[in-house]
Amino acid sequence: MQTSPRSVETRPFRELCADHGLAVTHQRQVLYEVMQTMPGHPSPEEVYERVKKRIPAISLATVYKNIHLFVERGVLKEVSMHHGSLRVELNSHLHHHMVCSHCKAITDIEEKDLGVLPALQQLPGGFRAERYAIDVIGICATCQKTKRS
Amino acid sequence: MQTSPRSVETRPFRELCADHGLAVTHQRQVLYEVMQTMPGHPSPEEVYERVKKRIPAISLATVYKNIHLFVERGVLKEVSMHHGSLRVELNSHLHHHMVCSHCKAITDIEEKDLGVLPALQQLPGGFRAERYAIDVIGICATCQKTKRS
């Protein structure tokens, strides 16, 4: 029996946890199910509000801890690598960024070093594009050397 | 006389302020000069620490206010749009994001709707790229209607 394209995620939660080396807990299951019903880009607070409807006793800290765990194991993705605080740079020439997913270091990369790039064309939903910012996400040289377990 | 490629920003600060409709104050000038010496992606806190060496009496709030003002007027650029809190999404199919620079709303955009894309090739500095994330930054349809002054 193959997975149905209807559902966002058909595999049972136990299997998903096993795949990612996570213990199966009721809180995690509800957390995951709730997020399946939130197709957008929810904040921890928003997820917490919804989960509380099903587990009124859940702690916000649990939501945070599991979201981080999910991100770490690849079940969830951070929408944008942000670094806990606002980062700015002088608005000079065109460039983009390489972000190390391990140490979060940001390095500039010239636009030409990225190869072919998308044009700012007509976009869905009447969105008026002004510029685009590309984050190349990976592991920096330093963290590659510092092999982790 | 053309700008020298040597310096990050050659135009005198007064002129830059005039161009962006900003009053010239000592704090702003030092703030700007300090940021020229920080080629990376400093956080407000880091900028504050450095500025304090030259203006010990400066307030952190002043740094924040002026950074925001600079961003608003295009003197500085946010490295990635700041949403105030962590945003996550289920790690499903490949897509990117459109971010409204006004209301900060995030909308998904299919990879195919972006046109030609860069390849994950060899990058400078031995960085091992795993994926890339593109933020198209602009104004969403709703904010286009809600014309601001």
Added chain:
DNA sequence: TGACGAACAAGAATAATTATCGTTTACTAG
């Protein structure tokens, strides 16, 4: 010179996130 408004400093207030710690729960071997 004197009033006016923008900019400022200080610190309180708020929002977001993380850490601590005692208790409970899930997984494993027997």
Added chain:
DNA sequence: CTAGTAAACGATAATTATTCTTGTTCGTCA
């Protein structure tokens, strides 16, 4: 099935990041 062990949980305190409030200062223009 049951006990042992490590991981997960909940409550809440602590931290960090950011914004707001208020009173003061400074530069400009009449």
